[in-house]
Amino acid sequence: MVTCLAAKEGSLTTLSRSEEIGCFPIIMANYTNNYLYYELLLTLFCLNSDPILVRFDVVTLFPDFFTSPLASGLLGKALTKQIAQVHLVNPRDFATDKHRRVDDEPYGGGVGMLMKPEPIFAAVESLPRLPRREVILMTPQGQPMNQPLLVELATGYDQIVIICGHYEGVDERVLHLVTREVSLGDFVLTCGEIPALALINGVVRLRPGTVGKVESLKLESFEAGLLDYPQWTRPAEFRGWHVPDVLLSGNHQAIDQWRKDQQIQRTRERRPDLYDKWVKPAENPPSPSNERDRDTSL
Numbered sequence: 001m002v003t004c005l006a007a008k009e010g011s012l013t014t015l016s017r018s019e020e021i022g023c024f025p026i027i028m029a030n031y032t033n034n035y036l037y038y039e040l041l042l043t044l045f046c047l048n049s050d051p052i053l054v055r056f057d058v059v060t061l062f063p064d065f066f067t068s069p070l071a072s073g074l075l076g077k078a079l080t081k082q083i084a085q086v087h088l089v090n091p092r093d094f095a096t097d098k099h100r101r102v103d104d105e106p107y108g109g110g111v112g113m114l115m116k117p118e119p120i121f122a123a124v125e126s127l128p129r130l131p132r133r134e135v136i137l138m139t140p141q142g143q144p145m146n147q148p149l150l151v152e153l154a155t156g157y158d159q160i161v162i163i164c165g166h167y168e169g170v171d172e173r174v175l176h177l178v179t180r181e182v183s184l185g186d187f188v189l190t191c192g193e194i195p196a197l198a199l200i201n202g203v204v205r206l207r208p209g210t211v212g213k214v215e216s217l218k219l220e221s222f223e224a225g226l227l228d229y230p231q232w233t234r235p236a237e238f239r240g241w242h243v244p245d246v247l248l249s250g251n252h253q254a255i256d257q258w259r260k261d262q263q264i265q266r267t268r269e270r271r272p273d274l275y276d277k278w279v280k281p282a283e284n285p286p287s288p289s290n291e292r293d294r295d296t297s298l
Contacts, residue, residue: 052158054207055130056086056200058193059123060164061102063088065193075201078210086200089126091119103167112168120163120174130159135179136199137163137170138192142181145199149182153199154206162199164192225278227271229262 058066070079070086078084092100096118103113124135134157143149153160163170163178175181184195204210232243246258268275 053082054084054154054157054203055159056084056203057124057127057159057161058086058088058164058196058200059091059120059162060088060193060196061090061092061166062164062191062193063090065191066197069197069201074210075204078204078207081209083207083209084200084204087127089123091115091123094119094122094126106168110168114168115166115170115174117171117173120170121177124161124163124177127161128159132157133159133161133179135161135163135177137165137174137178137181138184138195138199139165139169139181140183140186140188142183145182145184145195145202147202150199150202150206154203160199160203162192162196164196166191224263225274226263226267227274229259229266 060066066086066088070076079086092102095102095116101116102119103115106112106114134153163174182195182199184198189195232247236243236248244258246254249255264275267278
């Protein structure tokens with residue numbers, strides 16, 4: 001059983017399934033650390049006046065987990081506007097025994113249970129297959145979820161199938177279905193639904209029409225390989241803390257330079273790993289000129 005969800009007037013409603021979606025011709029991204037490349041890719045994608053709707057199919061034992069998040073905020077609005085569709089499929093509906101079991105003990109012994117392969121295979125094989133499809137298993141053993149990955153998924157695929165793991169994981173044979181394994185980070189959660197929601201949110205917000213101003217997608221943390229700069233709003237003074245004078249000066253060139261300097265400083269102090277990648281990317285190493293003069297914009 002597949003449920004298609006979209007937010008409409010604060011509730012979830014069933015939508016008709018689109019069996020065929022055409023391909024939008026776009027440069028396919030390679031998974032690299034070149035953030036400028038991904039920024040260019042995202043800009044070209046957002047300039048397309050008629051982007052293809054992206055379809056998510058989430059294989060989950062707990063469809064209700066998604067009810068509130070998919071109806072809330074920008075994600076809910078994006079689903080209402082048909083920027084994306086989210087279909088939920090429960091592998092328990094494909095279990096064949098009378099108890100509808102989806103897990104069993106691991107061979108060789110060990111603690112905990114594993115998700116069985118048959119219900120997962122049947123659930124995924126019940127889905128329509130669009131031309132550009134990625135099948136993702138959410139697992140701590142996967143590649144880290146980061147902004148370049150989200151840009152690649154947002155621009156390169158019509159359909160993203162997400163398998164949410166549970167218990168001690170899934171039977172190893174499930175990997176024959178999977179084209180990519182993704183991890184939310186170096187920690188373990190009780191279920192794969194939480195990282196699945198993070199991936200859906202991160203991809204949908206990059207789709208044209210979700211965020212009001214496309215420029216805001218480029219001027220934020222990670223899009224240029226750096227953390228975001230600090231920001232203030234009114235009042236100009238609060239409990240003795242003042243907004244930096246440069247932001248009140250009206251000198252936009254000085255403001256832009258200050259913000260770039262703040263990005264560099266903040267990244268160097270808080271995320272030295274990102275800073276090292278920015279200074280010394282794997283490809284196209286920067287010139288020995290001062291890092292302040294390095295251009296991170298299009």
